[in-house]
Each structure stands twice: as structure tokens, then as C-alpha cells.
Amino acid sequence: MNMENLKKEINSVDWSGFDGPSSYDAKKIPAVLNALMELDSSELAEDVGNKLVYAIGNDHAGVYYPAVLKALDYIIAIEKNAQNKACKTCALAILNDLYYFEPDVDGYHGCTADELRNFVKDKLKPYSDEAIKF
Numbered sequence: 001m002n003m004e005n006l007k008k009e010i011n012s013v014d015w016s017g018f019d020g021p022s023s024y025d026a027k028k029i030p031a032v033l034n035a036l037m038e039l040d041s042s043e044l045a046e047d048v049g050n051k052l053v054y055a056i057g058n059d060h061a062g063v064y065y066p067a068v069l070k071a072l073d074y075i076i077a078i079e080k081n082a083q084n085k086a087c088k089t090c091a092l093a094i095l096n097d098l099y100y101f102e103p104d105v106d107g108y109h110g111c112t113a114d115e116l117r118n119f120v121k122d123k124l125k126p127y128s129d130e131a132i133k134f
Helices: 003-012 026-038 042-056 068-081 085-099 113-127
Strands: none
Touching (some): 003 068, 026 042, 026 068, 026 085, 042 085, 068 085, 068 113
16 A cells, blocks of 8 residues: 555544543554654654654653554555655554553454454564564
8 A cells, every 4th residue: 555545544543433532542553653654764753752742642652542453454564665764664663662561452342452452462472572583
């Protein structure tokens, strides 16, 4: 999938259905996924990566929210299709970090924490420390 089609698909998702803590707003996800796709400088990678992790979870708490059910496929597609090293490396680092996070399904009724954890672990196993070579 090319990046323009990926952007259109991301922007067409109804992210509002992914609940989280009261301060959480999943509608921020398209903007940060688009920023990741446009990332072309390693100097900006940390900022873009942090914003994306905070859009789908909480880095300090080490948790992800149910929006990862949709967002992971997009981050994986970005990593696989990235045309530059900064974008690819940033996406890879995010996927690796998320593998070690835990689910927070507070306020979401679409799945249990165990179901979400199993989904993420299965999908991100190729991005675990054991599977990738840095």
C-alpha cells in the first residue's frame, strides 16, 4: 500500500469509538500517524514517536489503549513501506516499545484486557527484542 492511500484510510477511520481514560482523545491519532509518515529527519523522530505513543497510550505508565486495535496495522504498514530511515526506525522503535506495554481498557467494552494483550503480543512478536536485530 502506498503512503497516500494509507493516509486516506487512516483519515477515514472513526477513532472516536476507542475509549480510554477521561483525558484520552483517540481523535488525535490520524494527525500523529500522518506525522510519522512524513518524518524525514532523525532529529524529529523522538518528538514524533513520543506523540504517537501518547496518542495510543501512556508512555510513563507503560500502557496502550484499545485504539491499538486499529493503529498497530497502520504503524506496521508505515514501517514496512517507509522510504527513509528516520520514518522506518521511528516506527520500528514504537512497535518494539508497545510490545512490552500493558493494556488499559478502562471505559472500553469491545474487549477485555487479556484479549487486547493477546492481540498486541501476537501482532508485535516480530518486533520484540528477541525477534529483531538492532
